[in-house]
Amino acid sequence: MNVEDSYRRYFPLVRERCRRLLGDGPTAADVAQETFVRFLQTRVTGGDDGVVRWLYRCSGNLVIDHLRRRRTTVAVDDLAPSPTSSHAETAALVRSFVGRLAKDLPSEVMQAGLLIHVDGLTQLEAAVVLDVTERTVRRWLDSFGQAAAALDEGAKP
């Protein structure tokens, strides 16, 4: 597939995912662009399914890197969870503490948290995207939920 076909086919979903994770600003556009540049420079196999999983992982890693670099650790309004996210309570905590969580948690735990709580993926889908077992995803989600709850507890007056 040439660059024009690749761009027109896959860039829209990359752009949407970055907006979902980072809001509708220039940062989301930058991360979407960076994700796509890396995609163009990598041989990704597996057809549409393989490409989409790769794009989710890559954009997730770049978003996490961005959150870690950012000076402020709290980003209340940046995240725009998917309407399909069924974890409203944790999703709200994620919105409040995403910067701190990104700095405190290993990347794979953060990836799982974003996929489940912001994208609204099922645990099975997150396991497929991250290429691990569902059990591992559950364990990472436990870590993620505990970290979010601890931050919430610490923020109470």
Added chain:
Amino acid sequence: MTAPHPSVLALDLAALKGPDATLQRHLETCASCRAHVTAASPSTEPVPTWAQTAAGSRWRLRLPWLSAAAAVVASLVFFVTLRQPEETTRSKGHPSFALYIERGHKVHLWDGRSPVHTDDRLQLKVAAAGFSYLVVGLDTPQGWRSVYEGEVDPNAATPLPNSWRVDEKDPVVHLGFLLCHGACKPAELEAAAVERPRTSQRWWSDFSLQRSDP
């Protein structure tokens, strides 16, 4: 009561491959999922210059960023495994990395979360668990830059001969480690950081250190 929304992953795949019958029925009644599929669907928009340029150069030019001065750090006394996810610790003998921080005249093992200070020196010790070659990368605004590569002892913990000074310009020091057999190339850092391989052929791990001066 409407049916539960499909996940965005299912919607993204439907945008590319077309919805199945169940999803099609949902889309007919759900405006928000329909909007998602529309936004994620292939477009006919013109391809921007940056994409054309990126496709033309497989790997981008790396620019120097962090001042990585070579210096040997004092004696190393501890060794632990940091941040190994379950998938990798199920079996014995996975690679592990220990990061030591030299501050003033003292050296201590990094605890995995404490911030580092300007002028700290970072020293790495790797237990390669059968791998024989290591590339260390530094994540910079221009992409991953190799700051060390060389053979490591497959059977014993090896302290690296280089250390890296934390620069006052760096809010975060993100180091990545790619282990392989034979010589892997620094150019592989970029893909490894994304794909995070943990196989018998390639092994990736990374540390992200925040800088915060007292």
